[in-house]
Amino acid sequence: MKRSLLLLLILIFFNYNIFSQVSPEKFSKAMDAYNSGLYAETYRLFEEFFTDYEIKDEMYATAKFYSADALLNLGDEDAAAAGFEFLVNNFRSSNFRDRAFYKLGIIYFDTKQFSRARARFEKLLYEYPNSEHAGTALYWIGESYSAEDRLSDAINYLEEAVAKHKNNKYEDYSIYTLATVYEKTGDYENAVKYYDQLLSFHKDSPLAVSAQIRIGVCYFKLKDYHSSILELKSPLLSDLPGELYSESLYILANSYYRVQEYEDAKKTYLEILESFPSSDFSRNAMYGLAWTYFQQGKYNDAYKTFHSLSDGDDSIAVKSFYWKAEAKRYAGQEDEAFRIYAQFVEKYPGSELVKGVQYQMGVVYYSNRQLDQAERFLKDALTSADETIRSKGFTLLGEIELSRKQFSSAKNSFEAALNIGGISHELKMRALLGYGASLYYLGNNEEATEKLKEIERENEHFEPNKVNFYLAENYYAMGDFQDAIRRYNNINLSETEIGSQALYGKAYSYFNLKDYDNAAYSFNEFINSFPRDKRIVDASLRLADSYYGSKDYSAASKVYRDLFNAGGGEIENPYAYYQYAQALYKAGNTNEALNEFSNLQKKFPQSDYADESLFTLGWINFQQNDFGKAISAYKNVLNVYPQSLLAPIVYYSIGDSYFNLGKYDSAIVSYQVVMAEYPASNYVFDAVNGIQYSYAAKGDYVKAISFIDQFVSSNPSLSFSDQIFFKKGEIFYSARNYEAAKTSYQEFIASYPNSKLVAEAYYWIGKSAQNLSQNEEAIFNFNKVFESYPGSESAAAAVIEIGNIYNAMFNYDAAINIYDAALEKLSQSSRIAEITYMKGTTLINKKDYAAAYNVFDEVIQYFGKTIFADKSKFELGLIELARENYINADLYFKTLAETHSDELGAEAQYYYGYSLFEQEKTDEAIAALERVRVVFSAYDEWLTKSYLKLGDCYTKLDQIDKAKEMYRVVIGKHRGNVYGQEAQNKLRELQ
Incomplete structure (x- = not known):
């Protein structure tokens, strides 16, 4: 500074020599006053100087700078700015021009004219890039952008200011402001980075301690609470001014709270309250202390603290009023909680928390099973703007409706909860579970299954017992009993609510799969585990049925007997008696069985099992070869129940009994009753067979054929007339009357050209011709089956017969050709392995052993589990034996x-x-x-x-x-x- 003044004096003397009319004394006195801090005197003297000195040279510019700076020091920023503006606009070569730009930028910044401030700082940077003020100008531009919340621009300039730290006397402030800007943008990682930079390179900066606090805050915002604690526990912070220190303690306490170190959180909150009772953070600290007590389960302490905060009108008071009710509810004092809820609604009817209170009142009523009142409050809460309250309300309302079996309403409530965007994960899982359960009860099993699987995909640990239970129930309802069992097996049977239902459902799943051993085991487990369950009688009946199904008739009859001895209306049903009698019979207790079947008819004469029990008496006698008694018992069925639906099988069984007695005419009469009086029954075919065998036993096929002709003629519209007509050909074929068989099958094709038996008719024409050594006709008909009906079961059989004929005629190439055609056309046939094997044997007949070897090897490779694979191995053994490959x-x-x-x-x-x-x-x-x-x-x-x-x-x-x-x-x-x-x-x- 002294050197500058010396240069200035030399300049003044120089000017004095030129302009002797100007006295340098006024300039010198003005500078002396400036250096002495007499800024008003400085300004007066410079004004006199300007009056006397009219040359606009460097001395004049210098005087203008100091005059303006004196005004600035006097606090007259507008006048000072005018002076500096005059200098920068009129003295472009002045040595003070860059300083004037800088001063202008500071003035405009201080008066919040940020745009004008930036204009002057940027002019300085443009025209004087190497100025000692360049780096600092960048800092102030960044500060101005930060003040206007133009954060991206602020970051650009502040980063440049930090980089040009040699010309930036506010380097520490630049770093600090840059960190705060990053903090404003939510980029807490970069904020921490620059706060750390400040602490590393500017430890003595007045901003260092504040930077450390801000690092703790940033870590808190990043939810890195442990790092926040590490920063804010520094003993250096205790020397801070009270307000700053209380802030650091508040963030530290909150960090302890977030990592669930509640005891440390409590101590820190209490330190704020005891050491800084007047701090801006004391009320927040007390609120945090209340929450700490709440999380520790100290609900009475939490209540007291919330209560002390609730005597106001600020947001903390309102929230504390609400949470003191919650503290009472969690303490189990629901009546007191309800009273406070009611006070809250009355005191703060317009509060946004009212809907939350209404929800909690609904929860209290729900927990007391007062569902009507709960529903009323929950519906009031559904208009809340808070998505969490609405989603909770809809979910709990859905659970109430589900418990009332209002499944459609429950579905709508759960769906409404799921449609709320802000629903929490836990609540979403609950709503999905309720939604899936509602869909199950509504019978929408596929959609229910998908929703329940969604729970598993998102959180496999959420209510696994209930999720598996409802999945099992849906699979059961859809008839997928294997998957149902898999899900039932995943359920902990000790679960009070669903354990018995799961075991019961699993037992029934095994039962429906006819896996009677596992069904018996599961029903037995249910009976032993839940002896007081209302379904115990049904489970016992199914246990008996399972033993019956697994052919453990002794065990089945014992369970039935125990049930009858125990008595009760549930067991007094004809089905149980019928199964009991069946079990007795199959256990070898024939006489007991006969008695029970007879008793059943007497005990339940109008039941569906009455006529069946009488029929079974005849059936048992039939099985014992006592055909006379069987006939009497069968006839008794129709005597007692002339309209019985069992009539067709009764007449058929009478026919079988006469047949076994050798009374063929009587047998035929009974069979004919089935065909004449019950032509639509399932026993017509058996009756036709009975007549066929009876006439065969008598050696009178003509009458059998005649009867079939009469039956078909009398019942032309029956859907199975073609099958009856087809029997004629079978009778002729079995009697070895092959010409008549051919004729009959040909008549069949002409009469029933669209019958599914046409392919089989052509096949039997071929077989009949083959038996008559009419090989060409046989091949023609077999080929008709193969070419025209490749999808029929007879197609492969026809190919095999053609091959046999060609082999018998030594026409091996023709046989191989038909086999090859079949292998391509009938590739999905169940007899494809046999056809391939036949091709191999034909090649053996042709003495083409190498080709045969390959074909047999193909059978082994592709059809390894069939008998033809083993036959092929035998043929390969013969080939190897012929080659003397004995190994x-x-x-x-x-x-x-x-x-x-x-x-x-x-x-x-x-x-x-x-x-x-x-x-x-x-x-x-x-x-x-x-x-x-x-x-x-x-x-x-x-x-x-x-x-x-x-x-x-x-x-x-x-x-x-x-x-x-x-x-x-x-x-x-x-x-x-x-x-x-x-x-x-x-x-x-x-x-």
Whole structure:
């Protein structure tokens, strides 16, 4: 400063020498006054100077600057601004011009003329970028934007001000303001970053302690409460002025509260109240203290604190009034809570909390099961602007309606709750559960299931027992009993509300799946776990039915008997008696069963089971081959109940009884009654079969055919007349009258061209022609089935028959062609494995062993679980045996012999022995062939061949007596046939 003044004096003397009329004394005196802080004197002297000094040079500009600055120091900002404006506008080369711009910016900022302030600061930055005031100007521009809440612009300038810290004497303020701007934008991470920067590089700044408080606040806003606590626990903060320190304590206490460190929160709130009772934060601190007591379960302390705050009209007083009622409610003093709620509504009728109070009053009534009053208050609460209150109100209202079985209203209430955008996650789950339950009771099972699954997707831990229960019930209602069981199994059966229902539903699910063992176990568990349940009799009946279904008739009859002995109206029903009698019979207690069936009819003569019980008496006699008694019992059914719906089966059963007595004419009469009087019944077909067998037993097929013709003629409109007509062909075919069978089936096709039996008719025409050695006609009809009816069950059978005919005619290529066509056209047929296998055997007949090998291998690969896969393995064994690949052959034969007890096993066992014989493993061959005698003795062909091969084995071992013994066994069983002749020849060779 002294150096500047020296330069200034030199300039003044220079000017004095030029302009001798101007005295430098006034300028010098003005500067002395300025430096002495005599700003009024400074201004007066400079004004005199301006009067005398008319040259607008640097000295004049200098005088203007100090004159304006003196006015500024006197507090006359407008006059000072005019002076500085004169300087910057008229002295562009002045050394004081950048300082004047800076001063103008400060004046305009202080007078909140932010736009003009920025204009002067920006002019300074543009024209004097290297000015000592450049960095500070950036800071003030940022401050001005911050003051106008133009936060993005503020950030840009403040960040630049921080970067140009060398020319910024307010670097710490720039950092602090930048942090506060970020805090205003909600970018608390960057706010913390710059507050930390201030503490790191400007520890001695007067803003440091404030920055530390703000860091704590920012961490609080970021919900990083532990970091907030760490910042605000600093002992340095205790030296702050009271208001700042109380603020830091308030944020610290709130942080403790948020991390549920309630004891520390309480101590900190109390510190504010005791040390800073007049602080702006003391009332908020008391409110926080009340909440801390509330969260600690100290509801009486919470009530007292809320009560002390409720004697006012500010928002804290209103909220405290509300929460002191809540404190009473949580303390279990619901009457007192209700009284305070009522006072609140009366005192603050316009408060936004009134709707919340009405909701809570509804909750109190609901908890006391006073549902009408609860509903009234909840409906009042539904007009609240608070989304949480509305969503809670709709949800609780839905639960009330659900408990009243008002399912449609409940659905609407839960749906209204779910449609509220601000609904909490917990409440959404409750509403979804209620919504799903309502849909279930309304029968909307698929939608209910989807809503309940939504709960699982969003929160698998929410009410899992109830969610699984309603899912199980929905699956049960939709008939998906397996999924129902899976859900019932997820439920804790000790759950009071739904445990018994879940076990009961699971038992019924098993029952409906006919899984009677598990059903019995579950019903038994229900009876033992819930002996006082109102459904105990029904569960006992179903337990008996389950034992019956699992064929444990003794257990079933015991349960029925126990129920009858216990008595009670629920068990007095004909179904239970009928099942009891059935169980007795199936448990082997026939006489008891007969008595109970007879008693049932007497006890419940008008029930649906009365005629059935009499019929069952006849059926039991029939099963015991006492056909005379059976006939009497059957006739008694119609004597007692002439209009019984069982009449068709009664007449049919009488017919069967006469048939078994050999009284075919009487049997035919009874069968004819079924057909004549009950043509629409399900027993007509059986009656036709009965007549057919009766005439067959008498050897009189003509009458059987005649009767069918009469029946069809008399009942032309019956939906199953075609099936009756079709029987004619079957009768002729079974009598081996193949020409008549052909004619009958042809007549059938002509009479019923649209019948589903047409394909089968063509097939049997083919079979009849085949039996008559009319191969061309047979092939034609079989091919008709294959080409015209590929979707019928007869199509594959027709292809197999064509193949058999071609094989018999040695036309192997034609057989292979039809097989190939079928493999393409009938790819979905259940007999496709058999057709492929037949192709392989045809290739064997053709002696194309390589191609046959590939086909058999294909059967094994693609149809591994069918019998034709094992047959293919046998054929591969024969091919390997022919090739003398004994290892492979033995593997096939031995595996089949060990896994089959049928003829295929016998054949494989024989060839295994044969293969060993060919390999000269004679002892092993004997053991293998002996196994045919031990395991497969029922299959004479392979037993006989084994005896013959055993004879060969013993001959090779020179055990001639044993060899002769084997051959004599064959001769004894097969004298006169090829096996006997072969054995005779071998025996002669040994003589």
